[in-house]
Every structure is written in C-alpha cells, then in structure tokens.
Amino acid sequence: MNKLLSSAIAATALLGVASAQVTLSGAGATFPAPLYTEAYIPNFTKATGIRVNYQAVGSGAGIRQLTDKVVNFGASDAPLSDAQLKEIQEKNGSPVLHIPTALGPVALTFNLPGIEELRLDAATVADIFLGKIIRWNDPRIAALNPGVQLPRQLISATHRSDGSGTTFIFTSYLSAISPEWKSKVGAGQSVNWPAFSSLGGRGNPGVAAIVAQTPGSIGYVELKYALENKLPVVTLKNQAGNWIKPSLASAVEATSGIELPDDLRLQNQVVNTKDPQGYPIVGMTWLLVYQKQEVTAKSLEEAKALVRFLNWVLTEGQKLNEGASYVRLSPEVVRRAQALVNTMTYNGQPLR
Known part of the structure; x- marks a missing residue:
C-alpha cells in the first residue's frame, strides 16, 4: 500500500514538473x-508554473504566425x-476560434506644445486623416476650441506602418462617420493613408513615440499607451x-x-456608439487558436496547457483588466467564450 502511495505521489510530482516545463508561445496585437x-x-505563470512567451508584433503578423503554425496562439x-477563416481551415485542417479577452478605447493623442486640452468632432477627425485639414489653426478646429491659441503648424497625421x-478599429470608426472615408479608404488592418503630411x-509604442517626439502630430493608440507616455488625449464629440x-x-x-x-467575432467593433456617455472608438481584442490543437501543439500536455491559459484569462484574468485600464468581459461573454474553449480537441480527444 505504501509503495502504491509512493508511486502515486511520484507520478503527481513528475506531472507537476512537466507542466512547469511547458512554454506556450503567442504573437500579435x-x-x-x-x-x-x-x-x-506573470500572474498565470506564478499560479500554474506554465510559461508564456508573447511577442507584440502587430495583429497582422500574429495572424500570419498562427497561419504558419509558428505559435500556439x-x-x-x-x-x-x-475568407480568411476559410483559407486557414483549408490550409491547416482546423477552424480558428476567436476567444475575446478585453475591450479598450483607442485614443487620439497629440503634440501641441502648451496645449493640453483639444476638442474634435467626427467630421474634423475624418478631414484631418483625409488630408483636407492640413494646419492646426484651420477655422474648423478653431471653432471647436474657442480661446485656444492654435498654431499655424502643419498637421502630421501619424498612423501604423504595420498590419x-x-x-482596423480606428478606420472602422472613420468608415462609420465619414461616407467619403468609407468610399475612398475603408476599414482595414492596413490602408492607404491620404493625409497630406503623414508619419x-x-x-502602438511606435505611434506613441512619434507623437511624443513630433510637435504638430496627432495619432491613434490604445489608451494605455497615451497614459504610460503621459500624452494628452483628444476629447471627441460622440453621436x-x-x-x-x-x-x-x-x-x-x-x-x-x-x-x-x-x-x-465583432466585425464592426464598438464605434460611433449611440450611448450618450459612451466614447466613440472602442475595440475588442481576441486570442486566436486552432480548434484542433494538433495543428500547433507538440503534445497533449501542451494543448491542455493552452486550454488552461485560456480559461484562466476568462476567469482570474478578468479581475486584472480594469487595473490595467482595459474593460473586462461581461459574464455572458465569458460564458460563451468558455463554451468555445470547450470545443477544442487534440487528435479527437476533448481538452475540457
């Protein structure tokens, strides 16, 4: 009996060591x-011993790495x-699941020395990024900011250079509020920027850095990056x-x-809200994983570790969202996301 007990304890210990040696990899937004x-x-690794390596290379690069089976998520x-879902499934033999993690506002941040408060409405934002408003003292901007001494400086409209x-969130907003933007440019991860003077x-760190270093610039970043870099943000007029x-x-x-x-999948993001107190540029973000984990997981244990990470993010992780300046998911969205996670398999074996 003691030998059996000893063997069970040893097996459990070995499982714990093996779990601690699993490293998950992810890339993207x-x-x-x-x-x-x-x-x-950090908190997931502390709680479970499972390491996670995440490379913030942009959504487009993250999708490519998942498609090429380089990362777990x-x-x-x-x-x-x-079309993308169909292409990936035909290539790799598995559907891709969208597991939401958080929502957050995309802020317009600017660099006008001596000016900390700036108001813009939807039409003015669109015309700046369309290149129709090219100087900060344009009458349309001045009318929205009475008493503010706006310079005659050229506007440098800063955007992302990567996918x-x-x-996508910001251009979805521009497409929602400007028929001209929708017809000429549209929404996407990469677009042809028409602004007269653009960088x-x-x-997000690159856009924040350019705005911080370039007087006369305006750019879009997730709010966290504006806060961390102590950059002023535009107050927008909502619908x-x-x-x-x-x-x-x-x-x-x-x-x-x-x-x-x-x-x-929230195809149009949360833009141009009708809510009277709602900010008009908000986006959801997802972890993308294969439903059939044998596509990317090297072992059953690795697949189980990924499922454990996803469920942790949807439960314990949600408690951390607001402290990091992100919106937590509603209980209903969490329930539905966990139902998707429960459909994941490894060589036909359920992982729940």
Missing part, C-alpha cells in the same frame, strides 16, 4: 500587450474575415453630441449591451 505581458502572463484586434488591429510608426474623453468609464458605457454573434 500591441493593443492589449500591456495587459498580457504585465498582468495576465495569435492575437488580434481585427477579427478574421470569412494593425488598432488601425508611420510600428506598433449624441456630448464631449467625451477616452477612459475606462466611457468605454464601459459604449460597450454596454453590445450583441455578439455565436462565434464572438
């Missing part, structure tokens, strides 16, 4: 990178299109006519009551 690398991953703020989910930065700053509270207002399809 910079939008949620502070949440993943500063909150989720991709990360994107732009949901895959029907970006944050760009490109890699990742209800109210002036709203990007914040956790105004993002929560915007996302209240949103409806998601069965696969949890």
